[in-house]
Amino acid sequence: MGGKIVDFHGWELPVQFTTITQEHTAVREKAGLFDISHMGQVFVWGPDAEPFLQGLVTNDVRRATLGKGVYAHLLNEKGGVIDDIFIYHVEEQKYLLIVNASRRVEDVAWIQKHAAGKNVAVVEATVGAAIALQGPEAIAIAARVCPSIADLPRFGIAEFSIGETKTLVARTGYTGEDGVEFFAPAPHLTVVFDALVAAGASRGLSPAGLGARDTLRTEVAYPLYGNELDEDHTPLEAGLAWVVRWDKGDFIGRAALEKQKNAGLARKLVGFRIEAGGIARHGATVVVDGKDVGVVTSGTYAPSLSAAIGLAYVPAALATVGQKFQIRQGTREMSAIAVKLPFYAKPVPAKA
Amino acid sequence: MSDKNPNDCRFTKSHEWVAVDGTVGLSDHAQKEITDVVFVELPKVGKEFKAGEAAAVVESVKAAFDIYAPVSGKVTKVNNDVVKNPALVNQSPYGTGWLFHIEKANAAEENALMNHGDYQKFVSTDEH
Numbered sequence: 001m002g003g004k005i006v007d008f009h010g011w012e013l014p015v016q017f018t019t020i021t022q023e024h025t026a027v028r029e030k031a032g033l034f035d036i037s038h039m040g041q042v043f044v045w046g047p048d049a050e051p052f053l054q055g056l057v058t059n060d061v062r063r064a065t066l067g068k069g070v071y072a073h074l075l076n077e078k079g080g081v082i083d084d085i086f087i088y089h090v091e092e093q094k095y096l097l098i099v100n101a102s103r104r105v106e107d108v109a110w111i112q113k114h115a116a117g118k119n120v121a122v123v124e125a126t127v128g129a130a131i132a133l134q135g136p137e138a139i140a141i142a143a144r145v146c147p148s149i150a151d152l153p154r155f156g157i158a159e160f161s162i163g164e165t166k167t168l169v170a171r172t173g174y175t176g177e178d179g180v181e182f183f184a185p186a187p188h189l190t191v192v193f194d195a196l197v198a199a200g201a202s203r204g205l206s207p208a209g210l211g212a213r214d215t216l217r218t219e220v221a222y223p224l225y226g227n228e229l230d231e232d233h234t235p236l237e238a239g240l241a242w243v244v245r246w247d248k249g250d251f252i253g254r255a256a257l258e259k260q261k262n263a264g265l266a267r268k269l270v271g272f273r274i275e276a277g278g279i280a281r282h283g284a285t286v287v288v289d290g291k292d293v294g295v296v297t298s299g300t301y302a303p304s305l306s307a308a309i310g311l312a313y314v315p316a317a318l319a320t321v322g323q324k325f326q327i328r329q330g331t332r333e334m335s336a337i338a339v340k341l342p343f344y345a346k347p348v349p350a351k352a
Numbered sequence: 353m354s355d356k357n358p359n360d361c362r363f364t365k366s367h368e369w370v371a372v373d374g375t376v377g378l379s380d381h382a383q384k385e386i387t388d389v390v391f392v393e394l395p396k397v398g399k400e401f402k403a404g405e406a407a408a409v410v411e412s413v414k415a416a417f418d419i420y421a422p423v424s425g426k427v428t429k430v431n432n433d434v435v436k437n438p439a440l441v442n443q444s445p446y447g448t449g450w451l452f453h454i455e456k457a458n459a460a461e462e463n464a465l466m467n468h469g470d471y472q473k474f475v476s477t478d479e480h
Contacts, residue, residue, distance in 0.1 A: 019387040301390040
C-alpha cells in the first residue's frame with residue numbers, strides 16, 4: 001500500500017499513505033483503516049482476575065460486564081500514570097488489556113509484580129495484531145464482512161467469524177468517530193484487513209496512518225501517553241477525573257489522588273487555539289506576562305477546524321477558558337487562547 | 353506573477369528555488385515531501401538576509417520547516433496570498449505558491465547553486 005514509514009517502539013508503522021489531511025477527512029466523513037498492531041495485548045485471567053484488576057486501576061472494573069470494556073489508568077503509588085489502557089471483559093474471569101506500545105514492558109512487569117500470590121495469570125499476546133476501522137461508514141463496512149458486528153453496543157466486545165477467521169471485535173476507537181477495533185493473531189488479521197478493504201472500496205474507505213490518528217485524537221482531546229500522560233502527572237491534573245471511580249474501593253495510587261484532590265490541583269491540562277504565529281508543537285513553552293508557566297504536551301494543525309490547536313499543562317489558575325497565552329517555540333512566538341474541550345465535537349444530525 | 357519555469361531557476365540543497373528576477377519558492381520535490389502545507393510565515397519587506405539564513409517558515413500538519421534565503425539580499429515583496437492560502441505551495445510551487453522576492457545583493461552568488469537538472473539528480477540519488 002506504500003506510505004511513509006517510521007520506526008515506533010520497534011514497529012514499522014505508516015505515518016501517512018496519502019496526506020494526513022486527506023486521511024483525517026476520510027475518517028471524519030467516511031471511514032479510515034488503521035494498523036494499530038503496535039498496541040500491546042495482555043490477557044489477565046483466573047478466579048482473582050476481577051478483584052486483582054480492581055486494585056490495580058482507577059476505573060471500576062465491574063463496569064466491564066462480560067462483553068464490555070472500560071477505559072482506565074494504571075497508577076503508581078504517587079498517583080502518576082503508568083499507562084492508560086482499555087480493559088475488555090472477553091470471557092468469564094478473562095480480561096484483555098490493550099496497552100500502549102511505549103509502555104508495554106513497564107506495564108507487564110508492574111502487573112506481574114502485583115499478581116504474585118494471586119490466583120491469576122498474566123500473559124502477553126506476542127503475535128497479537130490489531131486494526132481500527134473508524135468513521136461514520138465504519139459500521140456499515142464492518143457489517144458487510146460480518147452483519148452481526150452492527151449489533152455490538154458502544155464499548156462492547158465479542159468474537160466474530162469473518163469467513164473461516166475468528167477475531168475479537170470491539171466498538172471502540174481513538175478518533176472521536178464511531179467504529180470498531182479488531183484484535184487477533186497477525187495471520188488472521190491479514191484476512192480481516194483484506195476483507196475490510198474490499199468491503200470499504202465503494203464507501204470511501206481510506207488507509208490511514210499514525211499522523212491522522214494523532215490529529216483525530218487531538219481534536220477530540222483524547223490523551224496520548226508520553227504527551228498528556230506520564231508518571232509525573234495524575235489523571236486529575238490531566239482533566240480525566242471521570243476515569244477515577246471513588247466509590248469502587250482501594251486501588252494503587254488512590255491515597256495520593258485523594259490527597260491531591262483535597263489540597264486542590266496546582267496544575268491542570270488546558271486546551272488552546274493558536275490565534276497567530278504558527279503551530280505549537282510538543283515541548284513548546286507557555287508564557288504569561290513574560291513568565292514561563294507551562295509546557296505544550298500536544299500541538300497540531302486540526303484539519304476539521306482549519307486551525308492550530310494544542311494542549312498544555314499550566315498552573316490551575318490559568319486553566320480557564322479565555323485565558324491568553326504566548327507560546328514560545330525556539331525563536332518563534334505565537335499567541336493562543338484557552339478554549340473549551342473537546343476542540344471538535346461531531347455535529348449532531350438533525351432529527352428527521 | 354506568471355509561473356516560473358524551473359529550468360530557469362537555481363536550487364539549493366535545502367530545496368528552495370530562486371528565479372532570475374529574485375523570486376523565491378519551494379521546489380516541487382519539497383512540497384511533495386512536506387505534503388499538506390497548512391501555515392506559512394514570511395519575512396517583512398525590507399528585511400535583509402545573507403544566503404543560508406532562515407527567512408521564512410512553512411508548516412505541515414506534523415512539522416515545521418525553515419526556509420533559507422537562497423541568495424543574499426533584501427526582501428522587496430512577499431506573497432500574502434500564500435499566507436492566507438498555504439495550500440498554494442502544494443498546488444503551484446513555481447507559480448502562485450511563490451514565497452517572497454529578494455533583491456539580489458551579489459549576482460555571482462547563485463552560480464554556486466544547482467540548476468534544475470543537477471537538483472533533480474541531487475534529490476533522486478539520495479534521500480533528502
